[in-house]
Amino acid sequence: MATPRFWREIxxxxxxxxxxxxxxxxxxxxxxxxxxxxxxxxxGKMMKQKLSGIGTIISYTIVYDAPSSYExxxxxxxxxxxxxxxxxxxxxxxxxxPGDVKIGMQVEATFRRLGQEGEAGILQxxxxxxxxxx
Amino acid sequence: MRGVAIIxxxxxxxxxxxxRSFRDLGIEAGLKxxxxxxxxxxxxDALYIGNMSAGKFxxxxxxSAIVADYAxxxxxxxxxxxxEGGGAxxxxxxxxxxxxxxxxxxxxxxxxxxxxxxxxxxVKAAEILSATADQEWETVFGAxxxxxxxxxxxxxxxxxxxxxxxxxxxxxxxxxxxxxxPVAQYQKEITLETVMNAGMVADPLGxxxxxxxxxxxxxxxMCAADRARKFCETPVELIASGQASDTIALHDRxxxxxxxxxxxxxxxxxxxxxxxxADVDVAEVHDNFTITEIMAIEDLRFVKKGQGxxxxxxxxxxxxxxxxxxxSGGLKARGQPLGAxxxxxAIEIVRxxxxxxxxxxxxxxxxxxxxxxxxxxxxxxxxxxxxVR
Amino acid sequence: MVAGIxxxxxxxxxxxxxxxxxxxxxxxxxxAMGRSLxxxxxxxxxxxxxxxxxxxxxxxxxxxxxxxxxxxxxxIYVGSESHPYAVKPTATVVAEAIGSTPVMTAxxxxxxxKAGTAAIQACMGLTLSDMIKYxxxxxxxxxxxxxxDALEFSASAGGAALLIGKENLxxxxxxxxxxxxxxxxxxxxxxxxYPSHGGRFTGEPAYFKHVMSxxxxxxxxxxxxxxxxxxxxxxxxNGKFPVKVGRTLGFDDKQLDAGMLxxxxxxxxxxxxxxxxxxxxxxxxxxxxIFMVGYGSGAGSDxxxxxxxxxxxxxxxxxxxxxxxxxxxxxxxxTYAKFRGKIRMRGD
Numbered sequence: 001m002a003t004p005r006f007w008r009e010i011x012x013x014x015x016x017x018x019x020x021x022x023x024x025x026x027x028x029x030x031x032x033x034x035x036x037x038x039x040x041x042x043x044g045k046m047m048k049q050k051l052s053g054i055g056t057i058i059s060y061t062i063v064y065d066a067p068s069s070y071e072x073x074x075x076x077x078x079x080x081x082x083x084x085x086x087x088x089x090x091x092x093x094x095x096x097x098p099g100d101v102k103i104g105m106q107v108e109a110t111f112r113r114l115g116q117e118g119e120a121g122i123l124q125x126x127x128x129x130x131x132x133x134x
Numbered sequence: 135m136r137g138v139a140i141i142x143x144x145x146x147x148x149x150x151x152x153x154r155s156f157r158d159l160g161i162e163a164g165l166k167x168x169x170x171x172x173x174x175x176x177x178x179d180a181l182y183i184g185n186m187s188a189g190k191f192x193x194x195x196x197x198s199a200i201v202a203d204y205a206x207x208x209x210x211x212x213x214x215x216x217x218e219g220g221g222a223x224x225x226x227x228x229x230x231x232x233x234x235x236x237x238x239x240x241x242x243x244x245x246x247x248x249x250x251x252x253x254x255x256x257v258k259a260a261e262i263l264s265a266t267a268d269q270e271w272e273t274v275f276g277a278x279x280x281x282x283x284x285x286x287x288x289x290x291x292x293x294x295x296x297x298x299x300x301x302x303x304x305x306x307x308x309x310x311x312x313x314x315x316p317v318a319q320y321q322k323e324i325t326l327e328t329v330m331n332a333g334m335v336a337d338p339l340g341x342x343x344x345x346x347x348x349x350x351x352x353x354x355x356m357c358a359a360d361r362a363r364k365f366c367e368t369p370v371e372l373i374a375s376g377q378a379s380d381t382i383a384l385h386d387r388x389x390x391x392x393x394x395x396x397x398x399x400x401x402x403x404x405x406x407x408x409x410x411x412a413d414v415d416v417a418e419v420h421d422n423f424t425i426t427e428i429m430a431i432e433d434l435r436f437v438k439k440g441q442g443x444x445x446x447x448x449x450x451x452x453x454x455x456x457x458x459x460x461x462s463g464g465l466k467a468r469g470q471p472l473g474a475x476x477x478x479x480a481i482e483i484v485r486x487x488x489x490x491x492x493x494x495x496x497x498x499x500x501x502x503x504x505x506x507x508x509x510x511x512x513x514x515x516x517x518x519x520x521x522v523r
Numbered sequence: 524m525v526a527g528i529x530x531x532x533x534x535x536x537x538x539x540x541x542x543x544x545x546x547x548x549x550x551x552x553x554x555a556m557g558r559s560l561x562x563x564x565x566x567x568x569x570x571x572x573x574x575x576x577x578x579x580x581x582x583x584x585x586x587x588x589x590x591x592x593x594x595x596x597x598x599i600y601v602g603s604e605s606h607p608y609a610v611k612p613t614a615t616v617v618a619e620a621i622g623s624t625p626v627m628t629a630x631x632x633x634x635x636x637k638a639g640t641a642a643i644q645a646c647m648g649l650t651l652s653d654m655i656k657y658x659x660x661x662x663x664x665x666x667x668x669x670x671x672d673a674l675e676f677s678a679s680a681g682g683a684a685l686l687i688g689k690e691n692l693x694x695x696x697x698x699x700x701x702x703x704x705x706x707x708x709x710x711x712x713x714x715x716x717y718p719s720h721g722g723r724f725t726g727e728p729a730y731f732k733h734v735m736s737x738x739x740x741x742x743x744x745x746x747x748x749x750x751x752x753x754x755x756x757x758x759x760x761n762g763k764f765p766v767k768v769g770r771t772l773g774f775d776d777k778q779l780d781a782g783m784l785x786x787x788x789x790x791x792x793x794x795x796x797x798x799x800x801x802x803x804x805x806x807x808x809x810x811x812x813i814f815m816v817g818y819g820s821g822a823g824s825d826x827x828x829x830x831x832x833x834x835x836x837x838x839x840x841x842x843x844x845x846x847x848x849x850x851x852x853x854x855x856x857x858t859y860a861k862f863r864g865k866i867r868m869r870g871d
Contacts (some may be wrong), residue, residue, distance in 0.1 A: 001274055004383040009270060014620045026582055029369065031273060059292070060388055061284035062337035063276065067261055069278065071868065074571035078281045078336075090272045090282075093570070095537060098337075103292050110570040111327045111579040111620055114274060119870070123607055125616060126573060133842070133850075 001115075003122045013126035016051040017110060018087055027029040027051065029087040053109030055083040056127065069115050077101050082127055095130035106132040137359030137372040137373070139522060141366035142171020143481040148350035148469030149319040156192050156250040157204045159351035163474075164246055165204050172365050176278040178355075179240035181214040183192025183249035184426035185229035185473035190262045200245060211453030213240075213263035217282060220266035220508025223247065223423065224352070225515035229375050230439050231356050236403050240358060247477035248351035259347045263472075266509035268383040272438075280344055280423065282384045282510045284336035289390040291338065293440065294427065297336050300443030302329035304424040305466055307452055312463025314494040319348050319469030330416065343424040352477040354484070362522065368488040369522045370502075372480075374409075376402030376516045384510045389453040391440075394431035394507065395514035409501060411435040414457060416486045416517075418479035420507040421464040427451075430505055431459060434516070458496045479504040480517060485519040525648040527692035528829070529591065529657060530695045530838065532584025533683040533801040534577050535788055535847040540859045542676045549671040565789025567854060568665045570862050575769035577663045577682040577794075579620040580595035585659070585684040586621055588838045589691070593622040596686070599629045599653025600645050602638025602793045603682075604711070604718075605665045608671075617661065623740070624844020627655075628750040635709060637819025638662060639685045639793040641681070644699055644825060646687035653659035657665045657688040664792035670865060676699075677761055679789030683695050683797035683820045692805065693835040698828040709820035724786055726764075729822050732770050733759065737824035738816050748774040753811040756782030758797035758818035758838055760790045774814070783804060787848045793819075800829075802844035809833040 009030065010015040011079055018029035022045030023038040029051055035042035060079035063070070070076065077093040079101070094112065107129040114124045144166025146159050154162075162316060168175070169238045180230045181202055198216040201207060209257040217227040222223075224247030231243040251259050267523075272282065290296045306326055324342065332340035355365075362369030380399035381387055388394055404410060410432055419434070421427035428442035436457050437445040445451060451459035462468045462482035483502035485491055491499070502519045541564050546553020557563060558779065568577070572602040578601050586593065601613040614629035623649050631682060632638040632645075639662015646658030663682020668674030687696075706727035711718040721729075744861040757779045759763035762785050769779050784791070784797030787804070791798055803813055 001269075004389070005270075006274075010619060014616075040593060053836070058385075059285045059289035061281050061288060061339075063281045063284075064332070064336065065260070065280065066278055068257060068814070075334075077277060078276050078278075078283055078285065080390065086327060090268075090275055090277050090383065090385045092276045094571070103289070111576050111583070112569075113274075113573055113576055123573075123575070124274070125579075125620075128275075130338045 001124065003117065006122065006124050014111065016053055016127065018051050020043065020049045021045040022047055027085040027087050029089055030082070044131070051083050051085050051087060053083070054082040054132070055107055057093070057101065057103055057105045057107060058088065059080050059103060060101050062091065081107060092128045093130070094128050108132050114132055136238065138232050138235045139359040139362035139369040139371045140354055140484050141358050141362050141369050141483050142167045142355035143476055144170055145317055145352035146350050147228055147317050148348045150252050153238040154246060154349060155196070155202060156188060159206050159250065159349060160201045160246055160248040163248065163351035164201070164351040167355050170212065171355035173242060173355060175210065177242050178207065178212060180234060182227040182243065182245045183214065183216045183230045184476055185216055185249060186218060186221060186222035186223050186327045187262050187472065188263065190265070191254055195516040204422055219383055219513045221470070221472045221475055222506045222508035222513045222515050223473050224478070225506035225517060226476065226505060228354065228476060228480055228517060229377060229515060232372055232375060235356055235358055236334060243356050244336065245356065245477060246351060246353040247474035249471035249473040250349050251347045251471060256347065256518055271383055278336060280339055283423040283425055284339045285384065286390050286429065287338050288476035290425060293391055294443065296443035298330060299326065300465050301338070301343055301424040301428065301445045302326050302422060303446045304427045305329045307446065308421060308464040308466040310462050311453055311461050312467025312495055314492070315463050315468060318463040318467050319346055320467045321462065326418050339423055339425070345422045345465040345470045348471045350469055350471035350474045352474045352481055354477055354480060359522065361379050365463060370484045370487045371520050371522050372517055373520050374403045374407035374518045376400060376406065378402065380512050382509065382512045383521050387511065391429065393429055393433050393507070393514060395511050396430060399514040399516040400434045403518050405520045409518065413501050414503045415499040415501055416458045416461060416481050417503040417505065418460055418462060418464070418485060419505040421460055421466050422470060426466065426507070427460065427495065434505060453494055454497055460495045461491065461496060462484060476504065476515065478508040479506060487519055524651060524689055525689060525695045525697065526650045526689055526786055527695040529686040529688040529691050531683065531685050531692065531801045531804050532581050532588065533681070533798045533844050533847065534580035534584060535681040535798070536566050536568045536572055537850055537861065538569060539564040539853050539854050540567055540856070541853065545855050560676055561786060562677055562789055563786055565677060565680055565861055566791070567862055568680040568820060574603045574605050574614045574665055575607050576622055577665065577680065578613055578617045578661045578768065579782045580682070581661060581663060581682045581684040582617050582621050582659060584841060586688050587841050591685070591686065594626070596623040597627050597661050598646060598649050598658040598659045599627065599661070600630035600632055600642035601661040601663065602622050602634065602642045603662070603664050604633055604635055604638065604792055611715050619639070624688060634661065634820050634823060635819035636795060637817040637823055637825055638791045640817035640825035641683060643687060643827045644797065647696060647699065650687055650689050657686055660685045660687055662797040664794050666792045667717055667756035667863060670713070674718070674720065677790045679791050681779040681788060681796040681798055681830060682789035683801045685797060692832050692837060694829050694831045696827055696829055697743060699825065699826045700737060700740045700783060702740060703823035704732050704733070708822055715775035725820070729820060730764055730818055732759065733822050733824040734818050735771065737826045738772050741826040741828055746776050752778060752814040754778055754781055754807065755814040756796055756803060757797050757816050759783060759785035759799065764785050767871045769862045770844060784848060785845065798844060804835070805843040805845065807835060808830045809835060
């Protein structure tokens with residue numbers, strides 16, 4: 001991904017910055033300019049808010065066939081996670097055997113390298129999720 | 135709004151076509167369709183071309199101009215437009231053509247769909263396919279296209295008890311149909327064991343749960359329904375269409391096991407047609423993965439939600455049973471050159487309704503339906519066709 | 524006025540490999556090597572981890588324990604000898620990831636294994652001079668040893684972050700002294716993937732000379748004796764050097780135990796002494812006194828005399844370093860080599 005394009009979303013990629021609708025209170029991730037529920041009522045009222053990073057696995061898969069940049073990580077687990085604030089996102093699940101992942105598992109956000117723009121290019125960082133311990 | 139009919143169809147072989155270029159494929163399909171329609175080049179008023187990603191597959195944008203040019207129509211200075219909507223672009227091009235004729239803007243329109251996917255190799259092709267998912271919030275985090283459908287499959291299995299065997303049954307059925315289709319990429323039957331024992335792509339989807347990468351093109355000639363008999367003995371009318379969109383990211387969908395875009399597009403189409411799912415004799419649905427067909431037959435209300443797996447296993451959607459689904463072999467066995475898919479699906483329905491289905495003819499087919507998706511369900515297009523009496 | 528530690532946090536990757544597993548591949552008696560080095564296992568980073576991710580995890584762990592506004596952190600310094608970029612700081616990614624940007628200063632440090640302790644001293648200076656309210660010093664590494672080299676048995680990955688300030692201290696840094704010379708015992712030239720070292724030259728004229736001299740300087744300055752301390756932590760390139768230097772200085776082996784992580788996770792280079800300190804702070808009580816001497820090749824030592832305050836009771840407890848070291852998944856050499864980029868891939 002081109003450097004400026006990645007950089008623009010760093011607050012959300014590093015820190016789960018989302019938006020809270022000033023009209024209905026719904027939390028969206030990533031940030032939105034218009035609340036899907038409120039439409040025009042929400043324009044100008046969307047407030048930045050960091051999400052907690054605690055969530056539940058709604059569904060997942062174990063990826064065996066992946067782009068070359070994932071060569072060292074295959075097979076890896078990809079999941080749709082519902083954060084406790086209600087917003088959902090897609091992320092890898094780490095620190096767990098793929099066979100032990102379950103729908104309903106509690107997970108929390110960590111910070112990992114997502115990829116790079118080739119051997120000489122920018123390194124890209126962001127969230128991956130691991131099972132909540134204890 | 136006047137009625138619109140299909141008066142000619144044509145397609146290339148689908149498969150890994152190393153010695154055919156994008157231009158070769160587009161022209162072959164177009165010429166066949168024009169011949170089938172018994173029209174002349176001068177009769178054509180406009181072209182609509184469905185193509186998803188020539189820019190990435192062959193580093194060529196502006197393919198609308200290329201198709202017109204290499205079809206020898208440059209001197210006609212035809213209006214030519216490329217339509218994109220993920221893998222639904224062929225069906226969307228059909229819809230644009232329909233609207234142009236129905237409104238009276240044009241009289242005779244050629245719709246083409248073409249994609250040349252194999253030049254770049256499998257790894258790059260897979261990355262290009264995943265560009266129809268959310269690049270900022272899905273693919274950058276490791277999502278591949280099969281992975282997103284696998285996530286839907288796993289949730290479907292979790293909520294409804296759908297099994298891998300039932301997913302596999304879709305592939306087995308569609309290969310059985312494909313074996314009867316001379317233009318299909320795969321014309322060999324496969325066994326359940328083959329599908330179950332195949333290597334994993336994204337668990338629970340294995341190699342045989344996924345449609346292949348394909349080259350190919352398909353074209354249709356359309357005109358006003360009340361003039362169709364001038365050109366064609368067996369015109370088929372496109373009686374209604376429904377189109378719908380949904381969130382780009384799978385994680386933002388209301389329900390991972392339902393494609394709301396399919397539900398809404400289907401309802402819109404059936405409403406406009408004045409028909410119900412029970413009226414449909416033959417359907418081409420978007421089976422880019424086995425789970426997609428299972429969800430489609432539920433979301434189009436051919437079977438109840440959650441029953442897609444058992445229904446397929448029991449043969450409800452096999453050739454000449456309750457509803458014949460994917461008699462062409464579907465995307466799975468016929469192939470899925472992305473831009474061509476929607477057009478090829480329509481061609482299969484037209485052939486069925488004309489009685490030209492050969493060994494895979496659906497008996498007394500009167501009403502047919504196509505269902506085409508973009509991305510992981512962010513776009514859905516449903517067309518309903520009827521035999522003109 | 525005294526500067527000190529406001530909070531601390533560490534991070535150790537989950538993967539491990541044993542000396543036996545490494546030795547098997549290179550025709551070396553790995554178990555014997557492990558015994559001679561005093562190392563049972565070393566930590567291995569996942570392919571999606573590096574000094575940047577480890578530093579972020581350690582920094583976040585540090586801030587989890589206290590209620591400090593990230594924007595009150597006026598400086599972040601990250602010391603490492605395996606920064607992912609040769610040019611572009613690790614510290615700015617950490618700053619962004621903990622939310623302390625933009626009104627602050629940052630830089631990366633390099634001084635082999637003592638880059639982290641150097642960062643502590645820099646933060647102390649800025650805090651004591653009232654230039655900043657809090658500073659964060661991070662030491663972390665994912666250093667490598669050349670395949671088959673002795674260093675491959677010990678070079679590991681890990682990091683720790685210390686929040687330094689003058690208020691709300693959990694421990695006061697009573698004194699700090701340093702001892703620095705130009706001694707080329709261990710180095711890595713620009714562009715080289717693996718470091719080189721002087722073999723036995725790394726012992727007496729390097730590690731021992733600087734650690735001993737610096738330790739004596741500290742006890743002189745503090746007017747203290749080994750018996751005055753509850754804990755001691757020395758830089759730990761292996762399990763033998765710190766024990767030897769400790770005994771020579773007059774410390775008891777038991778004083779070293781809590782900080783001796785090298786036995787279970789190997790040498791985390793810039794992270795080593797800081798992680799050792801974190802492990803001590805996990806169990807220290809108010810009044811405990813800690814003697815800490817880091818060492819970096821090139822060469823130099825930074826020493827610290829630390830007293831734990833009652834503030835330590837107010838920390839929100841999180842995962843302990845011991846729990847982190849016990850959360851271990853062992854690898855075979857092939858997977859380890861794959862993870863560490865030791866296998867030549869297409870395009871390399």
